[in-house]
Amino acid sequence: xxxxxxxxxxxxxxxxxxxxxxxxxxxxxxxxxxxxxxxxxxxxxxxxxxxxxxxxxxxxxxxxxxxxxxxxxxxxxxxxxxxxxxxxxxxxxxxxxxxxxxxxxxxxxxxxxxxxxxxxxxxxxxxxxxxxxxxxxxxxxxxxxxxxxxxxxxxxxxxxxxxxxxxxxxxxxxxxxxxxxxxxxxxxxxxxxxxxxxxxxxxxx
Amino acid sequence: xxxxxxxxxxxxxxxxxxxxxxxxxxxxxxxxxxxxxxxxxxxxxxxxxxxxxxxxxxxxxxxxxxxxxxxxxxxxxxxxxxxxxxxxxxxxxxxxxxxxxxxxxxxxxxxxxxxxxxxxxxxxxxxxxxxxxxxxxxxxxxxxxxxxxxxxxxxxxxxxxxxxxxxxxxxxxxxxxxxxxxxxxxxxxxxxxxxxxxxxxxxxxxxxxxxxxxxxxxxxxxxxxxxxxxxxxxxxxxxxxxxxxxxxxxxxxxxxxxxxxxxxxxxxxxxxxxxxxxxxxxxxxxxxxxxxxxxxxxxxxxxxxxxxxxxxxxxxxxxxxxxxxxxxxxxxxxxxxxxxxxxxxxxxxxxxxxxxxxxxxxxxxxxxxxxxxxxxxxxxxxxxxxxxxxxxxxxxxxxxxxxxxxxxxxxxxxxxxxxxxxxxxxxxxxxxxxxxxxxxxxxxxxxxxxxxxxxxxxxxxxxxxxxxxxxxxxxxxxxxxxxxxxxxxxxxxxxxxxxx
Numbered sequence: 001x002x003x004x005x006x007x008x009x010x011x012x013x014x015x016x017x018x019x020x021x022x023x024x025x026x027x028x029x030x031x032x033x034x035x036x037x038x039x040x041x042x043x044x045x046x047x048x049x050x051x052x053x054x055x056x057x058x059x060x061x062x063x064x065x066x067x068x069x070x071x072x073x074x075x076x077x078x079x080x081x082x083x084x085x086x087x088x089x090x091x092x093x094x095x096x097x098x099x100x101x102x103x104x105x106x107x108x109x110x111x112x113x114x115x116x117x118x119x120x121x122x123x124x125x126x127x128x129x130x131x132x133x134x135x136x137x138x139x140x141x142x143x144x145x146x147x148x149x150x151x152x153x154x155x156x157x158x159x160x161x162x163x164x165x166x167x168x169x170x171x172x173x174x175x176x177x178x179x180x181x182x183x184x185x186x187x188x189x190x191x192x193x194x195x196x197x198x199x200x201x202x203x204x205x
Numbered sequence: 206x207x208x209x210x211x212x213x214x215x216x217x218x219x220x221x222x223x224x225x226x227x228x229x230x231x232x233x234x235x236x237x238x239x240x241x242x243x244x245x246x247x248x249x250x251x252x253x254x255x256x257x258x259x260x261x262x263x264x265x266x267x268x269x270x271x272x273x274x275x276x277x278x279x280x281x282x283x284x285x286x287x288x289x290x291x292x293x294x295x296x297x298x299x300x301x302x303x304x305x306x307x308x309x310x311x312x313x314x315x316x317x318x319x320x321x322x323x324x325x326x327x328x329x330x331x332x333x334x335x336x337x338x339x340x341x342x343x344x345x346x347x348x349x350x351x352x353x354x355x356x357x358x359x360x361x362x363x364x365x366x367x368x369x370x371x372x373x374x375x376x377x378x379x380x381x382x383x384x385x386x387x388x389x390x391x392x393x394x395x396x397x398x399x400x401x402x403x404x405x406x407x408x409x410x411x412x413x414x415x416x417x418x419x420x421x422x423x424x425x426x427x428x429x430x431x432x433x434x435x436x437x438x439x440x441x442x443x444x445x446x447x448x449x450x451x452x453x454x455x456x457x458x459x460x461x462x463x464x465x466x467x468x469x470x471x472x473x474x475x476x477x478x479x480x481x482x483x484x485x486x487x488x489x490x491x492x493x494x495x496x497x498x499x500x501x502x503x504x505x506x507x508x509x510x511x512x513x514x515x516x517x518x519x520x521x522x523x524x525x526x527x528x529x530x531x532x533x534x535x536x537x538x539x540x541x542x543x544x545x546x547x548x549x550x551x552x553x554x555x556x557x558x559x560x561x562x563x564x565x566x567x568x569x570x571x572x573x574x575x576x577x578x579x580x581x582x583x584x585x586x587x588x589x590x591x592x593x594x595x596x597x598x599x600x601x602x603x604x605x606x607x608x609x610x611x612x613x614x615x616x617x618x619x620x621x622x623x624x625x626x627x628x629x630x631x632x633x634x635x636x637x638x639x640x641x642x643x644x645x646x647x648x649x650x651x652x653x654x655x656x657x658x659x660x661x662x663x664x665x666x667x668x669x670x671x672x673x674x675x676x677x678x679x680x681x682x683x684x685x686x687x688x689x690x691x692x693x694x695x696x697x698x699x700x701x702x703x704x705x
Contacts (some may be wrong), residue, residue, distance in 0.1 A: 143521075
């Protein structure tokens with residue numbers, strides 16, 4: 001709807017002179033340039049938006065830390081999450097499934113998984129070995145109904161990121177040296193003690 | 206006028222302290238043997254060094270403080286409190302050398318937590334800790350639960366009349382058998398028998414859970430030691446949640462309850478007096494307080510719909526409650542879940558349970574059931590006095606192995622200890638708040654440390670201030686020894702400085 005004020009502001013059409021036409025022409029060039037610039041910007045913005053959304057998708061697919069899962073358990077409850085970490089301790093088969101405890105260097109979380117999927121796991125984290133580093137995709141449960149209220153992940157997919165290895169150890173030389181010094185000191189004390197005992201046992205004349 | 210302690214007093218304390226230190230050193234041979242069996246050379250050297258340090262200090266004290274004089278009351282009390290500090294400092298050596306503790310203070314924190322059967326931990330990367338160090342952590346708990354002095358009494362200090370003074374100093378004012386050394390040996394007998402049975406049952410449960418044979422029985426032994434001594438250490442970082450097993454939880458609940466029972470009651474149960482368990486003031490009070498605190502926890506959890514089903518609410522709620530009430534500290538939830546999901550009412554229920562503790566002359570900490578029972582009986586007596594005519598003679602009795610008349614002296618001593626505990630819980634909470642932690646979280650952690658429980662709501666971690674770590678160490682020490690020997694040590698130091 002056009003208002004009365006707008007109708008008043010309407011001007012009657014006039015025939016343009018040369019100068020006007022020139023100025024129109026130069027203005028339209030500027031507009032055309034601007035449109036071209038805007039188009040470029042649009043393309044850049046579009047490209048950036050695409051990159052951002054791709055990145056966002058990637059970030060979402062990145063593993064969530066155990067601390068994040070524990071601290072925001074209600075938020076993640078029942079959702080499919082990606083979690084990665086080192087397999088530690090025993091893989092405990094329970095019928096067709098198995099419990100795998102996975103530690104992401106912050107906490108360890110129990111993963112309930114099809115036992116067949118654990119067959120590729122060769123190393124589990126202990127004193128003598130670094131466990132396989134795996135990534136699991138599965139449903140996170142804040143208080144799992146199936147497992148008595150445990151906080152766990154029911155894994156659907158398991159990917160081995162890197163294989164574990166045995167850890168070799170060496171005894172530092174300082175420890176060996178210190179042991180020898182201390183043994184010497186104890187030996188001296190024992191000699192002194194036995195000397196004292198001998199003196200005590202010796203009958204006084 | 207305060208009398209300054211004589212050189213002879215210091216020699217007596219030093220001599221017996223030396224013997225206890227030798228005992229601690231010899232205990233390090235057990236994980237050393239384990240390290241050799243499991244082919245862990247680096248941990249083996251950690252224990253060689255720990256053993257040598259202990260022997261050097263122990264033999265040195267025995268040599269330089271040689272005496273044939275017996276312990277007096279003050280010597281016994283000071284010796285006990287000192288021996289706990291020295292044992293902590295020495296036991297922390299192999300832990301620190303392992304590289305799994307960020308500082309020596311952190312390893313001392315865990316050593317004191319072990320000896321005091323608390324269960325709060327600052328260990329890093331626990332899942333990669335050696336078998337030998339893991340065994341040592343649990344062995345510390347086993348020794349602390351029975352009492353460091355009990356070890357010395359059983360094996361190193363024979364026939365001394367000062368033995369009873371040390372025994373009392375370690376917060377055990379009840380003798381199971383007429384002789385203190387016999388009592389100490391009985392405590393060991395009970396513990397070793399249960400150790401074998403507990404390890405077998407937990408090991409078999411572990412095997413059925415799918416664990417490897419050696420791991421199942423190693424974990425079984427470790428978890429038994431920590432559960433029976435109401436400690437709360439576990440071989441893995443997830444604590445009991447690692448096992449994902451209801452049978453495992455049930456077995457640990459039974460062991461925790463056995464650990465919370467008075468050794469005197471164990472003796473009567475062993476000798477066939479099974480009715481005692483239904484009549485004893487401690488077991489009756491324990492039953493009532495468990496019911497009341499569980500009610501608080503259950504209502505609190507239910508109000509917040511923390512668990513999707515009643516069965517999971519019971520499983521999680523009851524387990525943490527029994528663990529807290531018996532002073533164990535085993536957890537099947539993550540520390541932050543207490544704060545994020547449990548809500549204030551359930552949290553207060555757990556705090557109350559932790560504060561109350563288990564039986565006297567058991568391995569638990571906290572106020573203890575006998576004192577709570579005695580105070581309620583005294584309250585009942587006072588109410589009766591108000592209701593009945595003035596001339597009426599009100600006599601109150603309670604049953605603890607035998608019928609005992611409730612005397613004012615008994616009530617007074619119970620009340621004093623209760624007040625001391627409440628003060629200790631409060632002081633720790635104030636220090637926690639001083640460092641910026643919220644009130645309820647500070648109170649939770651402080652109560653857990655002072656009552657030697659070990660449940661954590663997340664405050665206890667490596668990044669907490671060193672002053673707070675020290676506060677918790679002192680709380681664990683004072684709470685475990687029930688104040689008297691700690692006060693005696695403070696008095697002894699003051700006398701040494703100001704005395705004439």
